[in-house]
Amino acid sequence: MPAISADAGRIIGRCHANCGASARPGRRSRHTRSRQARRHSDLEYFPSARTRVLDRNTAIGGTACGRANQRSLKTHLAHSRRFIITLGLLTAIAALTVDLSLPAIPAMVDALNTSLSHAQQIVGIFMLGMSVGQIPSGLASDRFGRLPTIYAGMGLFVTAACVAAIANDIEVLLAARFVQGIGAASAIVISRAVVRDIATGKDAARLMSLMTMIFTAAPVIAPSIGALLVAHWNWRAPFIVIAASGFALLFAVRSNLEETHTPDASQHPLRQLSFSFREFFSHRQSVFGLLLLIVAPAGHMSVIAVSAALTVGIYGYSITQYGMIFACAGLSILAGSITNRWLIVRYDVVQLVTLGVALIFTSSAQLVIIAWLDSAPFWWVWSCVCLYMFAIAILMPNTTVLALDPLPRIAGVASSIIGTTQNVLGASGAILGALIYNGTIRNTVIIMATTGTVTACVFLLRPLIVSELKLHQREELARN
Structure with a gap:
């Protein structure tokens, strides 16, 4: 058992005293409402940086008092700026990896003696690696905890x-980008699972x-930074920055994150994975x-993959x-x-899911017209792309909350199922966008037009x- 500070010991002592008193049968509570409020505030003890109730890698659980302390800790984490910012950065690492490397693609063609179509596959291959890595990351986080899994993945x-930065x-x-995607998968899966661990409903959507706002910084600033790095140094510079990030x-994970899940490795991994899949697909809402x-x-990934060719070519x-x-797409x-x-x-x-779908359809309907004409001014094409991105930022958080809400006990695997299918x-x-690109506007936007519809x-x-x-x-979850 990790060492507990004196202050934390007193708080837990009061928690045990309160739990013991409330558990005695046949006794009516003598406390007034105001005194109950004071007792409730005792349970909502927020430890300082130097004082922790338990070790940062140990989730609280087991007894009723432990669960009360766990709810208090989760409430604290849900309002901790450093905690939320770190989760947002974990979510953004994939976008940073993709968007920072995009400006390097044209220079990479000559340096590595390859074709533009082949070089553009660094986006799709990375996403494919993320697809492969998410199920193992989700299962590992449910079995061994969120923090050990994120350390291994990062x-x-x-x-x-x-390796990618020094490749010739x-x-x-x-190949390095594929492995990089497998590692980045843990960041995406665990950031969503942690949100489900500590919040639900509108709190989770908030x-x-x-996190999406923090994630947005990557597509806003990364292409500009990548372009400056390529212009002042060479195509390797963005990849070096990705490694440093x-x-x-x-x-940041070591300093700011806490363990939010009680690991469960009681079942065989395959049996646990099979149970988690059955549980997920048994809920129609999910x-x-x-x-x-x-x-x-x-x-939107099809347009991102060929955005440099569309804009420059x-x-x-x-x-x-x-x-x-x-950056305009990122600002959207x-x-x-x-x-x-x-x-x-x-x-x-x-209602917000409905709004997001309506905006996506508005964008895709215009892109269908542009694809049919195979000609359009750039402002029209890019405004449709930006509207699509704007709608994505509304649709994705709320739909993720809908999908994960019925599944608190398997949030890691549930998040990985969503992430895997998304990334596949x-x-x-x-990859398809890069393969079918032939220098025409039609082939550039046709995939986005289809997926929106x-x-x-x-x-x-x-x-x-x-x-x-x-x-x-929240009250229903507390009863459960």
Whole structure:
């Protein structure tokens, strides 16, 4: 048992005294409401940086008093800025890895003696690695805890990033990006699982929106930074920065995150994984959320993969201008996250999902027209892309909350199921977008136009999938 400080000991002592008193049968409480409030505040003890109730890697659980302390700790974490910022940075590491490397693609073609289509696969291969790594990461986090899994995953990410930075062959670079994606998968899975560990309903949607706002910084600034790095040094500079960012994030995890899940390794891994899959797909609400979540990413990843070729090759903008143009898409995600955070306190999650789907369909309908014409001014094409990104920032956090809400005990595997399917289709969209790119506007936007339309169709089929969408309330979770 980790050492407990004197202050924490007194708090836990009071908690045990209160629990013991409340457990005595046949006695009516003599406390007034105000005194009960004071007793409740005793339970909501927020330890300082030097004083912790338990070791940072040990989740509290077991007894009623332990569960009371755990709820208090989770409430504290849900409002801790450093904790939330670190979760947002974990979510952003994948976007940073993709967006920072995009400006290096044209220079990489000559340096590694490869084709543009082959070089553009660094996006899809990375996403494919993330798809492969998420199920193992989710299962490991449920069995061994969130923190050990994130340490192992980010360590793998940093190692592969260093290999990518020194690669002299496109095949070695692509292999390193695949392994890098496997490591980054743990960051995506665990950040979502941790949110489900500490919050639900609108609180979870609020946290998801805050994380999305932090995540937005990557597509806003990363392409511009990548373009400057390539212009002043060479194509390797962005990959070196990616490796350094991984090191920095490991230190942030060590300093700011706490364990939020009580590990359960009682079952055989395959049996536990099989049970988790059956549990996930037995909830129609989770299935409906999954269907909404997996289609839209294929569209925006297809445009991201060929965005440099679209902007520089078709419309003739410079690499520096490309960074600024791409930042507009990132700002659209930021605007959508801010809007979602404002709306979440005024409307329910289902209404915001409806809004997100409607905006995605508005964007994709215009892109269908552009694909049919095979000609359009750049402002029209890119405004449709930005609207799609804006809608993604509203749709994704709320739909993720819907999908994870019924599954608190298997949040790690549930998050990995969502992430894996998202990234399989996202990687497929990116690779397919790079393969079908032929210098025309039609082939550049056709995948985004299709996925937006499919997302709208899935939403319209909701009555056939799930009869009612319901979110657990905090009091109900406490009773459970």
